Amino acid sequence: MSDRLHRFLFEHADVRGEVVQLDDAFAEIVRRTDHEPAVVRLIGEGLAAVALLAATLKYPCALTLQLQARGPLTLLLVQAASDGSLRAMAHARQPVPDDAPLDAQASDGTLAITIEPESGGERYQGVVDLAGGSLSAALEHYFRESEQLLTRVWLSAREDHAAGMLIQRLPASEVAGGDADAWSRAEQLAATITGHELRELAPGEVIRRLFHEEDIRLFDPMPFRFRCRCSRERVAAMLQGLGEQEMREILEEQGQVEVHCDFCNEPYRFDAVDIEALFTDPAVRSPDSGESH
Structure with a gap:
């Protein structure tokens, strides 16, 4: 089923993960815009990213990913809410080079993640410089700098298909028992995924192929959809x-x-x-x- 996020956990180890695929929501957002292919792909990667990030939170909230830069892309703004709704927008002041590193597409940029609790609690924002040449690398940089969590992220978007995978090392206090090598294995196995496999294989198949020798607990999938809050x-x-x-x-x-x-x-x-x-x-x-x- 499309537009679903699947969460999984390594039993008796310090690793959790997520795989998301977004087809209908991504296609609907693209249908309403007139962006060039490079910007469309960044929108798709951004949608997969906010879905992955929102699923890691422990309380209902709205999550915003905002990339601001001098250009050619000047703004990428993507939002996810706890009810699974997604929306996105982008601005470019000049043509965005296709398949170029992120720092060439969005020079002198910053990445901000904003979390706003639906209950009206304290708003949180973390801001980091773009690093690593891709949105997934920038997100990994954000987790290292703002969350102090070892996290790996894979993002891919082409045409009407957007997908992403995240694996994260849990704090030691959250792990019962212990498999000291689990994170190293998970990182090495996950790194073998290709963008095509991430987009085209069912999330359950992605998890099975990568981690078939591990003791994995799967959770019920979380649905996502396009919904704008304008009125x-x-x-x-x-x-x-x-x-x-x-x-x-x-x-x-x-x-x-x-x-x-x-x-x-x-x-x-x-x-x-x-x-x-x-x-x-x-x-x-x-x-x-x-x-x-």
């Missing part, structure tokens, strides 16, 4: 924040105010009646005045 109400609130004068100037020049969501490209149009309603106190609005539509 007409949120766009209206944003327009109110820009101010009445600016909205009326746009109306006079263009006849309507049109906003496209950066994530899903959904258009939101506000005519003169809509703008009047946004900036009219409901307490004094006449009964027959127009409402947003």
Whole structure:
């Protein structure tokens, strides 16, 4: 089944892992954009990355991966929520070289991981420089610097298929018993995976082929899907924040105010009646005045 993340654990050892494949969500996000192949692949890798990262968290939250750089790619922003929803956006100021190292695609860049608890608790953010020439290498750098956890990440995206795998060494306090060589074996075995295998083989088959000699515990798969959190109400609130004068100037020049969501490209149009309603106190609005539509 597509758009599923499969978690696994080495029994009596210090290793856990995940394999994710995203087909429908990736394809839907790409369908709504007009990016060149190099940017599409980075979006696919970013989607697989946030799915892997979100599944490692122990409490409901929203997780954001943000890559900012001087160019050619200037922004990659990918988000995952605990309900399995995914969305992504990217900006480039000039053509992004295909199959080039990440530091050539996004020069002088930084990678930020932001975690926002759904309960409203303290927000966490870790920021690292891009390192290693790929998004997977940058994520490994993030785990070393911000989490102090030995972590390996593999990401691959082509056409409508995005996939990823993560293995992580657990803190010693979380391990009952002990297999001192488990992490070394897991790392060596996982490193034999190819991007094609990661995208095309079922996650269970990937795990079986790599670790068939290990005592593995599999967990129920976690579903993911594309869902944008934009809405007409949120766009209206944003327009109110820009101010009445600016909205009326746009109306006079263009006849309507049109906003496209950066994530899903959904258009939101506000005519003169809509703008009047946004900036009219409901307490004094006449009964027959127009409402947003």
